[in-house]
Each structure stands twice: as C-alpha cells, then as structure tokens.
Amino acid sequence: MKAEILAVGTELLMGHTVNTNAAEIARMLAEIGVGVYYQTVVGDNPERLEEAVHTAVARAELVVACGGLGPTEDDLTRETVASVLGLELVRNERWAQRLMQFFERRGRVPTENNFRQALVPVGAELLENEHGTAPGIYLTHRGVTVVLLPGPPHEMRALMHDHVLPRLSQALEGKSGTAVLVSRVLRVVGLGESRMVEALEPILSSQSNPTIAPLAKSAEVHLRITSRAETRAAAEELNERCAQQIYERLGPAIYGEDEVTLEEAVGRLLRQQGLSLATAESCTGGLIGHRVTNVAGSSAYYLGGIVAYSNSLKAAGLGVDPALIERDGAVSEAVARAMATGVRERTDAGVGLSVTGIAGPGGGSEDKPVGLTYIAIASAAEVQCVRREFWGGREQVKLRAAQAALEFLRRHLLGTVSA
Amino acid sequence: MKAEILAVGTELLMGHTVNTNAAEIARMLAEIGVGVYYQTVVGDNPERLEEAVHTAVARAELVVACGGLGPTEDDLTRETVASVLGLELVRNERWAQRLMQFFERRGRVPTENNFRQALVPVGAELLENEHGTAPGIYLTHRGVTVVLLPGPPHEMRALMHDHVLPRLSQALEGKSGTAVLVSRVLRVVGLGESRMVEALEPILSSQSNPTIAPLAKSAEVHLRITSRAETRAAAEELNERCAQQIYERLGPAIYGEDEVTLEEAVGRLLRQQGLSLATAESCTGGLIGHRVTNVAGSSAYYLGGIVAYSNSLKAAGLGVDPALIERDGAVSEAVARAMATGVRERTDAGVGLSVTGIAGPGGGSEDKPVGLTYIAIASAAEVQCVRREFWGGREQVKLRAAQAALEFLRRHLLGTVSA
Numbered sequence: 001m002k003a004e005i006l007a008v009g010t011e012l013l014m015g016h017t018v019n020t021n022a023a024e025i026a027r028m029l030a031e032i033g034v035g036v037y038y039q040t041v042v043g044d045n046p047e048r049l050e051e052a053v054h055t056a057v058a059r060a061e062l063v064v065a066c067g068g069l070g071p072t073e074d075d076l077t078r079e080t081v082a083s084v085l086g087l088e089l090v091r092n093e094r095w096a097q098r099l100m101q102f103f104e105r106r107g108r109v110p111t112e113n114n115f116r117q118a119l120v121p122v123g124a125e126l127l128e129n130e131h132g133t134a135p136g137i138y139l140t141h142r143g144v145t146v147v148l149l150p151g152p153p154h155e156m157r158a159l160m161h162d163h164v165l166p167r168l169s170q171a172l173e174g175k176s177g178t179a180v181l182v183s184r185v186l187r188v189v190g191l192g193e194s195r196m197v198e199a200l201e202p203i204l205s206s207q208s209n210p211t212i213a214p215l216a217k218s219a220e221v222h223l224r225i226t227s228r229a230e231t232r233a234a235a236e237e238l239n240e241r242c243a244q245q246i247y248e249r250l251g252p253a254i255y256g257e258d259e260v261t262l263e264e265a266v267g268r269l270l271r272q273q274g275l276s277l278a279t280a281e282s283c284t285g286g287l288i289g290h291r292v293t294n295v296a297g298s299s300a301y302y303l304g305g306i307v308a309y310s311n312s313l314k315a316a317g318l319g320v321d322p323a324l325i326e327r328d329g330a331v332s333e334a335v336a337r338a339m340a341t342g343v344r345e346r347t348d349a350g351v352g353l354s355v356t357g358i359a360g361p362g363g364g365s366e367d368k369p370v371g372l373t374y375i376a377i378a379s380a381a382e383v384q385c386v387r388r389e390f391w392g393g394r395e396q397v398k399l400r401a402a403q404a405a406l407e408f409l410r411r412h413l414l415g416t417v418s419a
Numbered sequence: 420m421k422a423e424i425l426a427v428g429t430e431l432l433m434g435h436t437v438n439t440n441a442a443e444i445a446r447m448l449a450e451i452g453v454g455v456y457y458q459t460v461v462g463d464n465p466e467r468l469e470e471a472v473h474t475a476v477a478r479a480e481l482v483v484a485c486g487g488l489g490p491t492e493d494d495l496t497r498e499t500v501a502s503v504l505g506l507e508l509v510r511n512e513r514w515a516q517r518l519m520q521f522f523e524r525r526g527r528v529p530t531e532n533n534f535r536q537a538l539v540p541v542g543a544e545l546l547e548n549e550h551g552t553a554p555g556i557y558l559t560h561r562g563v564t565v566v567l568l569p570g571p572p573h574e575m576r577a578l579m580h581d582h583v584l585p586r587l588s589q590a591l592e593g594k595s596g597t598a599v600l601v602s603r604v605l606r607v608v609g610l611g612e613s614r615m616v617e618a619l620e621p622i623l624s625s626q627s628n629p630t631i632a633p634l635a636k637s638a639e640v641h642l643r644i645t646s647r648a649e650t651r652a653a654a655e656e657l658n659e660r661c662a663q664q665i666y667e668r669l670g671p672a673i674y675g676e677d678e679v680t681l682e683e684a685v686g687r688l689l690r691q692q693g694l695s696l697a698t699a700e701s702c703t704g705g706l707i708g709h710r711v712t713n714v715a716g717s718s719a720y721y722l723g724g725i726v727a728y729s730n731s732l733k734a735a736g737l738g739v740d741p742a743l744i745e746r747d748g749a750v751s752e753a754v755a756r757a758m759a760t761g762v763r764e765r766t767d768a769g770v771g772l773s774v775t776g777i778a779g780p781g782g783g784s785e786d787k788p789v790g791l792t793y794i795a796i797a798s799a800a801e802v803q804c805v806r807r808e809f810w811g812g813r814e815q816v817k818l819r820a821a822q823a824a825l826e827f828l829r830r831h832l833l834g835t836v837s838a
Contacts, residue, residue, distance in 0.1 A: 011632070012442075012458070013445060013455050013456070013457075013458060014445050014446065014449055014455065015441065015442035015443060015444070015445030015446035015449070015455070016442075016446070016632055016634065016643060017442070018437060018438070018439050018442045019437070019438050019441065019442065019458075020437050022434065022438065022460070023431075023434035023435075023436070023437045023438065024434060025434070026432060026433050026434030027433065027434035027435070030433055030434070036432050036433065036434075037432070037461075037462075037467060038432075038459065038460065038461060038467070038471075039431070039432060039438075039458075039459070039460035040457065040458070040459055040460075041441070041458035041459075042456075042457060043456070045456075048456060048457070052457070183433075183435075192525075193489065193490070193491070194490045194491070194529075194530065194532070194533060195527065197490075197491050197532075198530060204492075205492075213429055213430065213463075213493065214491065214493075215430050215435070215436070216489070216571065224430070224435065226433075279705075279726070281705070281708075283712075284709070284712075285705075285708045285709050285711065285712025285713070285717075285721075285723075286698075286700070286704075286705025286706065286707065286708025286709040286712070286724075286726060287705060287708075287709040288705065289700075289704045289705025289708075289728070290704050290705040290706040292704065293702075293703075293704025293705070293728060293778070293817070294704070294813065294814055294817070296779075296780055296781065296813055297781065298704075298728075299728060299729070299782075302704075302728050302729075303728060303729040303731065303732055304701075304704075304725065304726040304727050304728035304729055304736070305705075305725075305726045305732075306723065306724075306725060306726070306736070307698070307705060307708040307712075307723040307724045307725070307726065308723050309708070309712060309717075309718060309721050309722060309723035309724075310718065310721075310722040310723055310766075312722065312766070312767070313697075313722055313723040313724075313766060316765070316766070317723070317725070317736075317765075317766075346735070346736075347729075347731070347732060347735070347736075348731070359712070360715075361715055362715065362716065391550070392550055392573070393550075393573070394713065394715055395713055396550070396573065398709070398712070398713070
C-alpha cells in the first residue's frame, strides 16, 4: 500500500513549527507494513491545498492528511477534501451534541464555525477524538483510503493508535502480498560513513530485502536494516542474517543497537567490569559528565569529576604541575596524562578519563590548530593517550571530542585500544 | 518569488529523522521575503525523486533541495537534478583538489564515489562547504533558481547563510511588489506559555501585522514577532513598536533576542560585572558547565568546577561536611549552600553556583520526589538558595534544572532575585 502524508498548516510551511507529525505518522505506518512514498506540506491556502489533495489521491492508495480541522476560517481540510472527492458534507448529530456539551461545561456559546467540526463527508466514518473538538475522518473512495486527522500531536497520535491503525491493519489483512516492515539499527562509531560503506560494499550492493541505509549522525553512523516479509518473525529473521554479516565485517566498531547510546554502552562495560569512572574535562566543559549521567543508574559507576577549564583548576583541582602546563601548554599529551592520573587518584576511581583541547574559534595556532584534542585514560595498570584533530565550529568540536573520549574509553574497556 | 523546499532522504520519508531542515530553510527564506508554497519529501528513489524535481521546477521559481549529496550510491540528488534540467555534470577541479587534501590529511584514500561530490552541472556555481565534503550548488535555468544543499543541518545552515541568502537577496532586489517579512524573536524564561499569553492578551488579540506567535521551547518560550512591509526598515520599525509593548509587560523575563542563548546572556552579565564563575553540579552532571562553555570566549569568566555526583566527591572535592549529608541528605538546602560556598572558596571564583537534585527515575521518596532540586548561589556578600520541583523524565529534569540554575544566576546578577 502506497501512502502519502499531507500536512496542512501555514505555520509548518513557514517553518515556525517543525513537522514532527509527518515523521511520527510515517513510523506508525511502517510498523504495519505501509510504506510512505511522499510527504507534502501546504499552507492554509484553498487553491494549493486543493491541488495537493488532487495530486495525493491520484498517486497514493492511502492519504493521511493532518491539520486544518480546527474551527477557524483558516481550517479548510475537511471542505477541500470533500470537494475534491465530490462528496457532500453532512452533519454528525452525535458529534454536534458532544460539541454542545463541551461548550456548556466551559460556560461558552459555540459559534456556527464550531459546528463545522461536526461535518463529515457522506459515507465516511467519524473517529472520536477524546482530546479535542476536531474528530478524525476515515473514508474509502474509488479505491483510495483518505484519513483526516487534527494537527495537535497528542490528538493525532491517539486517533492513529485507537482508530486508524486498527482499521488499516484490518483492511490490509485480506490483501495478498501485504508485508510487514521491520527495522533494526546498528550504531557504528569511529569509522567515517564512506569508510564504513567501503567495508560493507559487497553486502550493500547485493541487497534489496533487507535494505541497508547508512545514516550519518553527529560523530557516528547508524546502519538501518529494514526487511519486508509476511510476518514480523520472518522479517526479524532476515534482519538477523544481515546483521550477522555486518558484525563480521565491522566487529567492535558497532557499539550498540536501536536506541542504545554510546554512554549506555560504556556504562554497561563499566558495570560488568566493576569499575568506577571519574572525568577531568577541559574543552568539553562538562559534556562528558552530562552524557554519562543521562544514563539512569549511572551513579552506580560514575563518581563525578573536575571541569578544569582554567589552568588554575587543572593545578588546584587535579594536581597538574604548573611547570608542565608552562612547558608543554594546557593542550598537550603530558597535561592530558596528568589530568587523567590526577582525577583518578583524587577520587579513588577505577578509571580516570581526561580531555584537553582547543574548541575555538579563538586560541588556535599553527602548531596547535583549533580542534586539536588530547584524550587520556588512567587505569590501575597504565595511562594511555591519543591525539586527535576535529573540524567544525566550537560546538561541533566539543561534541566530537566528547564522542571520541567515550569511544576511547569503550575501546579501553574492551581491551582493543591501540593507542 | 514562489519557493518549494524538496527534502531528499529515505530516513526522512520513513520518519526516522524529523525534517527540521525544511522548517529552518523556510524561516530563512521568509526573512528575505521569499514565501514557501510547498514542502515535499521523497526518499532515495530515482523515479520519485525525478518526479518531485519535475513537479517542483514546473510550479516554483525557486527550488531548494536538501540532502542526497553524499558519497554513496543512495545519494542521487545531484545526478537527478542535472538530468531533469538536461544539464551535463562536469568535474570542479578545485573541489576535487580539496577532497584529495581532506582524505590525505586523514591518511585515507578517496574512492571514485567520493569524487562524485566534485561534480557540478554546467553553468552552475559551486558553493564551498567549510564543514563537509559535499559542496552546495546554485544555478538558474530557464527562469528557475535551483539550489542543492547537503543534509547535515550545520552544513545546510552555513551554506544558506554564507552563500544562498546573499545571492537570493541580490536577485530579488530589482523586483517590484516584493514584500519583506522580518521576524524578531524575544526569548522569555521563567514564565509558562499560558501565563505569558495571559500577560500579553490585549496585545496578542489586536495584532495582524505584525503577527505574534508564542512558541514553547524546552523550559523557555520564544515570542516571534513578524512584520510585513515593503522594505526591511519599515518592517523592523513595526517590529520595534510591538517589541516595546511586550518589554513593558514582561520586563526582565525577556533574557535575550533572536539567537542569543540563556548562557550567553549570563556570560554577558558576568563580563560586565567582572565576575568569575565556578559550578558545583550534582544531578545535572556537567550540563551547566557544558552550556556555559558553549559560548565562545567563556574562558574569560568561567573557571570550571566540580561534578560532585557521588557523596564522596561532595566531601572531598567541595568540602561539604559528611555529617550534613548524613543529616539532611544530599538533596537539601544545606548541602546546596555548602556546595556553592565550597566551589567558590576552592576556586577563588566571584560566584559559585550549585545544583543538587533527584533526576530519577529512581531515588525519589514521598518527602523528596523525583524532580526535587535545590539551586544555590554563593557570592562575596551572601548565599541564596531556591527549592524547585521539576516534572518529566530524567533528561527533562536535568534540562529544566540546568535552565533554572542559569536563570537563577541571571536574576542574581541583575539584582532581581527574590529567593
């Protein structure tokens, strides 16, 4: 079943509201095997809305329109869809009653416009909205299913769950060739997108089911495997076989799956190994601590640390020898090592993790450009350090440095650091 | 000028990525008076991408396509647009050189696919991308301007600002009848959206030009004022008159305008008053330090601090009396005060800012529910503390606590704290 999502609203078109509804509806439809082929956004403008509805019903088997069902004159979706399909609107007395009650309870008098929300195209079903005054509408006309939903996300979501998905699932059941789409995401760190694609070349080029889509995120890449099959179990089986092949090629570069974050993966390793962690951050300014503590239960292994932004705090808080800072500079291997050792000793942690770098935009030089970062780990056995150069603006450098530090720690815990 | 935004990517179509780019591009275009009439999303599918490009160039005067310029075989935008417009692709040697250097510096060898990123349709301009390997493309063909931009938001944003908007503004200058839309955003903190709307009721209900749109953000509200006029100066004048009225009603609840963040507003006040800052964070885990150091030049006033996640670090790192923690608990007014005093004294800072709270999901009790947070400020003159209760999941509580701490500090620096 080919679907199109049509989002209606000038605030979306002008970008004052981000179109999260379309993304959410697309994910919900994929779960029952419906593929979205187009998403369109138009404003509260009668001609362009009409054109968009025309186009959608001509090329899709399912059109989900969201927004424009409110009580104001700007809200045109109901009337426009009815007119494009050549259907008359009739008043649903049950909903008109509900509207009356709604206004009575609030001590207000409904206007004529308010009652437009009780109008339904002939032959359509009204979907009761528990959270607002605009009901949903569900109809099938000349082989095309058209669904109208209100724009507020929680109203849209409830109607999709309670009314639309069950009806669509039922409609799909009889159809042969209906497939379920199931996705699985492998999260890869420490490899660029193009290097990863190279490593996976033979797999990627031979795939059509499952499909494998690499998606570059901030300092990591997600590989989304999506299988289409008649049942969820069969699709999962296809995903599993494909994931196996990818694991064989990428090995420990895959740090987790689906919603697992890098800080969660690191947290699991620390727990398993019974190690506590302390951090000494300079250029990242607390971002590593913030990410580590985003994980529920992180207090079991994270002690805290020092944000040693100034040189005086590197000395006073971490015991870094000021002569060392003088000699090598605050952004140097020697200082990174001293910071990691210092925070480990002062907090009695199993592992000390430190980062010192130049986030920019100022502070760079020929020898030490903006983006230069040293990351060190002190454990009971040794101190390891890596030198990295990150590009991008200040926030990007901070994000990449924090990501690289967490990845260095993960590799250290896995015993696969080759510093 | 009628514009269409075409976002390309299966991850957008399937809803795995929310289409924030389209919203951002639409806002940027509105600022120079270009109205977006359609937004479309298609996946990495050659036929549908081709159809979408066809449709867009037929109905719009400006088409901004975003995404699908990467180095993999999935990335089809460049080739598809060239083929729809009937333009050949030629290699831009300068960019090919840049790509070589990019890979050399990383010790990697580019593949043939990587060099596709140096291809440009005949007659088009290449827009240099400082943040990635995919350049932008700008061309005008049979009266339609077509712009291609890479999908990563920070790359898209930089290219729009540095290259696309200046070129479009220049192209628009001669055209008569062009109305300019100019927006101005007032950023409000410490007032909920509905309380703010109440305070502004008489202004909000009487406006049509400018329009005033409140937009709820994470722990703050943005008020967007948008005026339409024939010139930028006239629109700015209308915005100014409206902003005056809002300032009169909301006063210091407005912390900044447009892109200014709360941490920047705080940084300016610290600079003006010649004060240095140190932080002692428990539940926020480093988030406050991270936000403070997102501001370029923050090393001028931010010394750093302690992430005192464990009780042992509260004692060892900040000198909080363990008996106090035993008596009142780590989440208490007494401990928050001792943390702020401790970090101020140990770092010799002008101001010490502390946060201790229960981020959840575990660790709450009847007396001390999840979300309970104490925030304290120690200055030369005094120590002030507030008690707050935040709702939401772990990350929400952390965000709200960091926001409230920065706001408390701002109010302290303004001399308007009434703790």
